[in-house]
Amino acid sequence: MTFRLTLTVNGEPRAIELDDPRVTLLDLLRERLGLTGSKKGCDRGQCGACTVLVDGRRVNSCLALAVSLEGADILTIEGLAQGDALHPVQAAFIDHDGFQCGFCTPGQIMSAVGLIREGHAGDDPERVREAMSGNLCRCGAYIGITQAVLDAQARMAGSAQGGAA
Missing domain, CATH: 3.10.20.30 (Beta-grasp domain)
Incomplete structure (x- = not known):
């Protein structure tokens, strides 16, 4: 069948x-x-x-x-990327060393993109950590991941506001 x-x-x-x-x-x-x-x-x-x-x-x-x-x-x-232009979350993961071995990175990035699109990222690191708790990193790169999500959230909010002007 x-x-x-x-x-x-x-x-x-x-x-x-x-x-x-x-x-x-x-x-x-x-x-x-x-x-x-x-x-x-x-x-x-x-x-x-x-x-x-x-x-x-x-x-x-x-x-x-x-x-x-x-x-x-x-x-x-x-x-996620548009040609050679990385998505803001991908760029933020690089800028904040949000990965070590890289195995979890695609799932972390996709979860972060979803979190930001859902409007739940906010600007509180604890809120981001809780919302991303379903994504595990064996290397323990959580500080960089959290910083990357917060930075990408701010970049995306800034570009949305800049485009609306």
């Missing part, structure tokens, strides 16, 4: 045929679409390394069945 679904992945419409309804979004992205930025850490939704945005919301892609996402708009780390 074949399951057909249509998704938009990083702005590109994709028609996909699956032979197994148990395929997770993470496995679809990594194994069938070649988008390996989202990492398979725990494969249980506990580490956040696989975080992507589905219709603008943060999702652990290892827990989402691909067949349940018919018509969804998926944004992965590969679709």
Whole structure:
């Protein structure tokens, strides 16, 4: 039995045929679409390394069945930058050393983008740490991650205000 679904992945419409309804979004992205930025850490939704945005919301892609996402708009780390121009969150992670080994970084960045888009980042480091608590970093780069989220939030708020003038 074949399951057909249509998704938009990083702005590109994709028609996909699956032979197994148990395929997770993470496995679809990594194994069938070649988008390996989202990492398979725990494969249980506990580490956040696989975080992507589905219709603008943060999702652990290892827990989402691909067949349940018919018509969804998926944004992965590969679709975040605009050509050579990094997304403000990506630039802030570099500026604040928000990574060490880099394994968790794609999930951290996607979670941060979602957090900022949701309007929950604010300017309080503790609030950011709590909102990002679903993303684990084995290296302990949490100070840089928190600083990067706060900086990106401020940059994005400033550019939104500057564009509205």
